[in-house]
Amino acid sequence: MKKRCVKVGNVFIGGDAPVSVQTMTKVSTSNVPLVIKQIKKIEQAGGEIVRVAVLDKNDAQAISKIKKETVLPIVADIHYDHNLALYSIESGADKIRVNPSNIPQKGLGLIIKMAREKKIPVRIGLNSGSIKITGKKLSTDIVNAAMDAIKFFEDNDFFDIVISLKTPYVRETIEAYRLINEQCDYPLHLGITEAGSGDLAFAKSILGIGVLLLEGIGNTIRVSLTETPEREIRAGQVILQSLGMRRFEPEIISCPVCGRCQVPLKEILRKFRKKILLTAKRYPAINNLTIAIMGCSVNGPGEAKQADIGIAGGKDRFVLFVKGHITGSYSVNEIEKKFFEKIKEIANG
Ligand code: SF4
Structure with a gap:
């Protein structure tokens, strides 16, 4: 299904935009010099979007300082406390990632309101580790959880959404994305979560992300490796180039x-x-x-x-x-x- 297009800073996700490659910083966000150093390396490696973890108000406030020194769009990764999303938006975050499984609807509503005012998108990012499992099928459980969250956002008149449904398992992740792809027109962020490190992690990510991209599913990717962010960017680029979707080198x-x-x-x-x-x-x-x-x-x-x-x-x-x-x-x-x-x-x- 053709996807809507959302804008994250100066990067488009969905529509006719090329599949973008993103990663996440791996140091405390309030350690501003260190985060800036890491983001500059990500920029150099060709990363297009970067996500930072926001654990407290200091992390949220660091975003404005980080943005002054770097060029990539910044996504604030929020769990548990909706106020952290609000502080991050005030601080200039270009997108918010929430896990709707761990933020009550009242808080989600406040995030939606402020994101709409500031015209920034929200990623509804579900992980198999934090959803209610029925014991039937993991892919169906995660898609159902996503559809409930999507309905809540739509009921609140918010459509500037990106969806991710990550599991550490290749088959289940592929199944889940195939299902959601049929059910909504929001752009999809692909990844195999907690893939680990080394050859197996690389193979899982290549297969999970690659199979979906080959089927025309996916608008932005993040390869999750227990390695440096630059390595994740490189892995993402390699996947896209191998499929002939983008060219990063001869x-x-x-x-x-x-x-x-x-x-x-x-x-x-x-x-x-x-x-x-x-x-x-x-x-x-x-x-x-x-x-x-x-x-x-x-x-x-x-x-x-x-x-x-x-x-x-x-x-x-x-x-x-x-x-x-x-x-x-x-x-x-x-x-x-x-x-x-x-x-x-x-x-x-
Ligand atoms: S040396 Fe010749 S036969 Fe051997 S792998 Fe290369 S091209 Fe093939």
């Missing part, structure tokens, strides 16, 4: 290398990748390229031909392809210079 295709390889492909890939990413900072058009770095003639020429620029290994040499045509054959020592000459030519049009 697409580099490289073979895994096997016994047929007669060139030092692993070292070349490492060196080239680093240099390609650095060159892309000066020539951003490089981010739109597909680049193949292949070990031998089995799949090498095919992949290199289909890429914008590619190299395919032979016996101690590489063949260079540009836009589907061979432009020369070069020794391992010569290929770097030739490759980067060509890539800059392509970037310059």
Whole structure:
């Protein structure tokens, strides 16, 4: 179902807006210098929205100081005490995230009133850990809880809403988002909550978020990892780029290398990748390229031909392809210079 569009600071969520990547700071919000430092790192990593935890009035008041020094829209994460949302809005929060399971309706009503006055959206963020479980189906329980909360917001004439329904389980999360996607036109914030760290956490997030995005479900994503916020941003970008939904860096295709390889492909890939990413900072058009770095003639020429620029290994040499045509054959020592000459030519049009 096509979703409404809400505005968070200068970022749109829903409608025709690209799926945005967000994260959360991981230090006390009232420690302003530390939060600012972390948000600047998030900005540099390409984060588009950042959420801060608001545990008390000091955290809420810190938001105005943080906003003076940073550019990303700030979302205040509120639990239990509705007053903290009101202080955060006064302090300049661009969006409020509430968990309706732990704030009484009277308090939610006051948040809605002030959010409407200040024209900021509210995310109704449900987590499986804080809803009433019937023992039947987790996905249905969480969707029912969300629909009750949505009704309350709508009854209060408030529609500037984003929804999230997170569980730590891939199947249940996918099921829940599929269900809610059919039932409302509010933009959806995707994530697998408390995914953990390491490969399994990464796999859970890629699968949970990726499957939904492939089905056209989801308008903003947050990968929750027990790691740095920049790592979460990077993971989100990787998911979107893998699905061809957004481009954050050049697409580099490289073979895994096997016994047929007669060139030092692993070292070349490492060196080239680093240099390609650095060159892309000066020539951003490089981010739109597909680049193949292949070990031998089995799949090498095919992949290199289909890429914008590619190299395919032979016996101690590489063949260079540009836009589907061979432009020369070069020794391992010569290929770097030739490759980067060509890539800059392509970037310059
Ligand atoms: S392209 Fe060649 S070297 Fe690379 S994995 Fe395939 S067969 Fe092996």
